[in-house]
Amino acid sequence: MKNPVRPFLDYQNVFILDGGLATELEARRHNLDDPLWSAKLLLEQPDAIRQVHSDYLWAGADCIISASYQASLPGLLARGLSEAKAADLIRLAMQLAIQARDQFWAIMANRRGRLRPLVAASVGPYGAYLADGSEYTGVYDLDEVGLLAWHRPRWEILAQSGADLLACETxxxxxxxxxxxxxxxxxxxxxxxxxxxxQDGTRISDGTSLADCVQLLNDVPNLIAVGINCTPPRYLPALITAVQNHTTKQIIVYPNSGEQYDSVSKTWLGQSDPSEFGTISREWRKMGALLVGGCCRTRPAHIQQIRDRTRPLIS
Incomplete structure (x- = not known):
């Protein structure tokens, strides 16, 4: 198996991911207050998803992540779709990302400074389907066997969807x-x-040591990177160190903007400065995290700031 990220690291010593898909859709006044979250627009306005993918590519992303994070078969069946239609909608998430990439590359292919971007199929956690916040606690009503059975149908669809790689995230x-x-x-x-x-500088959401999780995955040949996402940036230095001390795999980080969500007022507190985000992304890279992007509350401007601090290593 070839590592699809390797050419980017050889060329520019970084692999730049996109930013928050749902964040950008909400910024464009799409209502995602729904158990399907961003996957709601797969049903209603798929072109809006494709446009956001495109905008992240033009901002400098080397990889865009499909809108399948919250598009699970059980969730779509609960919406009234047949099993076949639900599977087709998950495939549509990948098709939109691939179309955006191919349209971008048709314009960029003859220009220097960029490699053909990749498309990653998002594999969101079981808690995303529950839409009850458990993706941030890990407190589930299923054990490992149950989780394996729940994930397998969507996994099989995404693994055959034309994706360059799978993003098992959050x-x-x-x-x-x-x-x-x-x-x-x-x-x-x-x-x-x-x-x-x-949840902090050493533990994942259910309290397990991140180091223990990393060591569990070291013997998986096709897992090309391991790391952190959907986590406040302030925890990243300690977390990157924890990963680096326990694996030889590439380290991936795509944190939130640093703003904090107030569940009472249902608003985000604090500020997100794209320039500052770009600056601290260089520190993550210096520590060894060469796959870098953004998660919730990050937008194309954040990714542009990472790209602006990147220069090809070869001509």
Whole structure:
């Protein structure tokens, strides 16, 4: 299995991910107050998703992540879709990202300074389907066996969707990491990364040591990177160190903007400065995290700031 990220690291010593998909859709006044979250627009306004993908590519992303994070078969069946229609909608999430990438590359292919971007299929956690906040606690009503059975149908669709790699993201629990590890071993030709949601500088959301999670994954050949997402930037230095001390795999980080959500007022507190985000992203890279992007509350401007601080290593 070839590592699809390797050419980017050889060329520019960084692999730049996109930013928050739902964040940007909400900024464009799309109402995502729905159990399907951003996947709601797969049903209603798919062109809006494709446009956001495109805008992240023009901002400088080397990889865009599909809108399948919260598009699960059970969630779509609950919306009234047949199993076949639900599977088609998950495939549509990938098709929109691939179309955006191909349209971008048709324009950029003859220009210097960029490599053909990749498309990652988002594999969101079980808690995203529940839409009850458990993706940030890891407190589930399913054990490892149940999680394996829940993930497998969507995994099989996404692994055959044309994605360049799979993005197992915002994983909050050790049991879910174990379930996804098994699926990775069952699809050895499909490269992937796994990133965890963390509650502090050492532990993922369910309280398990991040170091323990990383060590669990070291023997998975097609897992090309492991790291952190959907976590405040202030925890990243300690978390990057924890990952680096326990693996030789590439380290991936795409944190939130640093703003904090007030569940009482249902508003975000604090400020997000794209320039500052770009500046601190250089520190993450210096520590060894070479796959870098943004998660909730980050937008194309944040990704542009990371790109602006990147220069190709070769001509």
């Amino acid at each position: 994983i909050p629990s050790l049991a879910e990491a174990k379930a996804l590890r098994q699926l990775l071993l069952e699809t050895p030709k499909m490269p992937a990364w796994m990133s965890f949601a963390c």
